[in-house]
Amino acid sequence: MSIENILIFGAGMMGKNIAFVFSSKADYRIVVYDIQHIDVHAGIRVNAAPLISKGILDVDKLERRLSRISFTTDIEGEGIKNADLVIEAVFEDMALKQKTFEDLEKHCSRDAVFCTNSSVMSPSEISSKLKHRDRFAGVHFWNPAHLIPLVEVIKSDATSDKTADTLMEVLAGVGKKPVLCKKDIPGFIANRMQHALWREAVYIVEQGIADAKTVDEAVKYSFGLRLPQLGPMENIDMVGLDLTYNIHHYIFKHLCSSTEPSPLLKKLLDNGKNGFKTGEGFQKWTDERQRQSAAVLNEYLVTMLTRK
Numbered sequence: 001m002s003i004e005n006i007l008i009f010g011a012g013m014m015g016k017n018i019a020f021v022f023s024s025k026a027d028y029r030i031v032v033y034d035i036q037h038i039d040v041h042a043g044i045r046v047n048a049a050p051l052i053s054k055g056i057l058d059v060d061k062l063e064r065r066l067s068r069i070s071f072t073t074d075i076e077g078e079g080i081k082n083a084d085l086v087i088e089a090v091f092e093d094m095a096l097k098q099k100t101f102e103d104l105e106k107h108c109s110r111d112a113v114f115c116t117n118s119s120v121m122s123p124s125e126i127s128s129k130l131k132h133r134d135r136f137a138g139v140h141f142w143n144p145a146h147l148i149p150l151v152e153v154i155k156s157d158a159t160s161d162k163t164a165d166t167l168m169e170v171l172a173g174v175g176k177k178p179v180l181c182k183k184d185i186p187g188f189i190a191n192r193m194q195h196a197l198w199r200e201a202v203y204i205v206e207q208g209i210a211d212a213k214t215v216d217e218a219v220k221y222s223f224g225l226r227l228p229q230l231g232p233m234e235n236i237d238m239v240g241l242d243l244t245y246n247i248h249h250y251i252f253k254h255l256c257s258s259t260e261p262s263p264l265l266k267k268l269l270d271n272g273k274n275g276f277k278t279g280e281g282f283q284k285w286t287d288e289r290q291r292q293s294a295a296v297l298n299e300y301l302v303t304m305l306t307r308k
C-alpha cells in the first residue's frame, strides 16, 4: 500500500497534533477536514511553541511542515477523494464515528486505509457497517500526540495483516513508537494497565491508608522513576518469576478487584469536586497550582523526549 495523501478527519485537540506528526515527512500531503472552520495552522503554532523556544524545532522547519498541511470543510473535495490513509478524530460518539466512516466509504477510494483514533471504542463496532472492513483499524495516539511516542495499532475482528503492517510502518516512519494490539479489547494495552493502577490508587485513599498526595509521591519516588526504562514484564524477569509468583500468591487477594468505579470517586463528583475543572478533586487546585502542574509536565515531556 503506498501512502502519500493523508486525511485527518476532525480538527480538535488530537486532529491538529496528529496532522503535525505526519508533516514531519516531506512525501506526505496532509488534508485536515472538520465540519466547522478551524485555523489548524494557528493551533499547531501554539502547540509547537515550546519546541521552538527550546531550539528543538526552528521557525523555517515549522513553516515547511505547515505548508504540507491544508484544511477543508468540503466533503466532496479532492482531499477526501485522494486520501490513501484516513485518521478519524471526531467526538467520542459511536453513532457519529460509524456514520463518518460510512460517508467516507462513499467518497474515498476502495484502497484507502481507514483508522479511528478513539481512546476506548471498539474498532470492530465502529467499522461494523462498512463494506471493506479488512482495511480498517484503530490507531490510538496519546495526548499530546506530537510529543507522546506511543501509538497503539488495534486490529478489529476483520483488520487484515496487510493493513496492520502498513500502519506500523507508516507510524514508525514519522518517528512514532507503534505497538500492535492483536485483539480488539476495551482499554487496548496501555490504558488497561494505567487504570488497573488508578483503581488501586483510589482504593488506597478510600481505605484511609494514605492521602492522595502521598499516593502520588509513592509512585513518583519509586517504581515511577524506573518505568521509562523498565517495563513490568522485563522487571518480572529481572527479579525472578519465583519471587513474582510468591508475591502475587500472597498479595492479590488483598488488592482492589472492584468491577465498578470507586464509591469515593462518585461521592466527590456528586459534591461538585471534579478536579482541575472545579478547583478541587482529591486535592485543592488553585489556578496557579494548575498552571504549575501543566507547565512542569510539559517541560518534563519535552526535555525527556527530545533529550535537550
Ligand SMILES: NC(=O)c1ccc[n+]([C@@H]2O[C@H](COP(=O)([O-])OP(=O)(O)OC[C@H]3O[C@@H](n4cnc5c(N)ncnc54)[C@H](O)[C@@H]3O)[C@@H](O)[C@H]2O)c1
Binding pocket: 009, 010, 011, 012, 013, 014, 015, 033, 034, 035, 036, 038, 088, 089, 090, 091, 092, 093, 096, 100, 117, 118, 119, 120, 140, 141, 142, 143
Ligand atoms: N483528548 C484526548 O486526550 C484523547 C487522547 C486519545 C484519543 N482521543 C480521541 O480522539 C478523538 C477526538 O478527541 P479530541 O480530544 O481531539 O476531541 P475535540 O473535541 O477536541 O475535537 C473533535 C473535533 O471533531 C469535530 N467534529 C465533530 N463532528 C464532526 C463531523 N461530523 N465531521 C467532522 N468533524 C467533526 C469537531 O468540530 C472538533 O473539531 C476522540 O475519539 C477521542 O476519544 C482523545
